[in-house]
Amino acid sequence: MIRHAHDDPELLALVRRYVTPERRYLKLGGSLLRMQSPEYDRFIRDLSEDAGLITAQEIATLLEGSWRERRTATWLVAVSRRTEFRERLGELLLASEVCCVGLAYCVALTSFGTPRDAVLLAAYLDRYLRRPDLAYDQTVAMSALVFIDMNLGGAQAARFLGSGGLWQQWLQDASHMQRTTDPASCLSLIRRLCAVVDECAEAR
Numbered sequence: 073m074i075r076h077a078h079d080d081p082e083l084l085a086l087v088r089r090y091v092t093p094e095r096r097y098l099k100l101g102g103s104l105l106r107m108q109s110p111e112y113d114r115f116i117r118d119l120s121e122d123a124g125l126i127t128a129q130e131i132a133t134l135l136e137g138s139w140r141e142r143r144t145a146t147w148l149v150a151v152s153r154r155t156e157f158r159e160r161l162g163e164l165l166l167a168s169e170v171c172c173v174g175l176a177y178c179v180a181l182t183s184f185g186t187p188r189d190a191v192l193l194a195a196y197l198d199r200y201l202r203r204p205d206l207a208y209d210q211t212v213a214m215s216a217l218v219f220i221d222m223n224l225g226g227a228q229a230a231r232f233l234g235s236g237g238l239w240q241q242w243l244q245d246a247s248h249m250q251r252t253t254d255p256a257s258c259l260s261l262i263r264r265l266c267a268v269v270d271e272c273a274e275a276r
Contacts, residue, residue, distance in 0.1 A: 074136065074137065074169065074170065075133075075136045076137070076138065077137060077138070077141070083136070083141065086133055086141070087134075087137070087140070087141060090126060090130075090134065090144055090148070091134070091140050091141055092140075093118075094118075096115075096118075096144060099115065100143055100147045101176070101265075102175075102261060102265075116271060116272055116275060119147065119148075119151060120151060120272045120273070120275040120276045121276075123147075123151035123152040123276060126148050126152070128156070131145050131148060131149060131154070131157065132160075134148075135164065139170040139171055139172040139173045142164065142170065142176070143172065143173045146173065146179075147180070149161065149180055150176075150179060150180035150183045150184075150269045150273075151269055151273050151276070152273070152276070153184075155184055155186075158181070158189065161177050161180055161181060161192075162177075162181065162195070162196075164177060165181075165192065165193075165196050165209075165213070166195055168200070174209025174212055174213070175209065175212050175261075177209075178209065178212045178213055178215075178216040178262065179216070179262065179265045179269065181193055181220075182216040182219050182220055182262055183266045183269040183270070185220055185223055185224070187224065190224070190228040191228070193213050193216050193228075194232075196209075197217065197232055197238065197239075198238070201238035201239060201241070202238065202242075204245035204246035205246075207246065210242060212258055212261075214232065214233075214239060215258040215259040216262050218233075219262050
């Protein structure tokens with residue numbers, strides 16, 4: 073069950089502390105890459121500071137909230153390198169209960185960058201590349217898996233991308249997605265956002 077801040081005092085306090093100041097939740101994504109100094113520098117500094125201050129219990133509570141809370145918590149997990157939340161993020165990605173968070177989950181798992189993170193991304197793709205009727209985060213997850221493979225020398229993505237694989241089948245069946253599906257630009261987005269995570273982590 074998703075917790076809602078408007079009727080949950082504990083969650084509301086965390087939202088006011090970590091999520092809504094300067095509309096942080098809206099900036100944690102592609103718009104972050106368009107920010108300029110000094111706004112960008114201040115944003116990175118504040119995000120890094122909060123990643124060090126937030127407790128594991130507070131993160132767990134935010135991950136029970138709506139997309140705003142989950143997106144913010146996931147970025148704080150990534151920046152603070154709290155790999156103990158890896159499985160939880162994998163579960164949330166697979167469940168896809170709320171919109172607007174898939175990119176954050178994928179960035180966090182990619183920033184961890186281990187074989188287990190690749191397995192979690194592959195589990196998502198195994199499920200949702202079979203659902204061309206659902207335009208979720210298939211392209212983002214595919215790009216994240218490719219990026220991890222590039223760094224590890226792995227081959228998790230190959231079984232999806234090969235001839236007759238689920239990726240080509242999904243593109244064929246999800247014809248409505250072809251105009252907006254650009255794996256190359258999505259891979260660049262993942263790479264750049266992971267670089268921001270690294271920058272924030274180093275600033276702590």
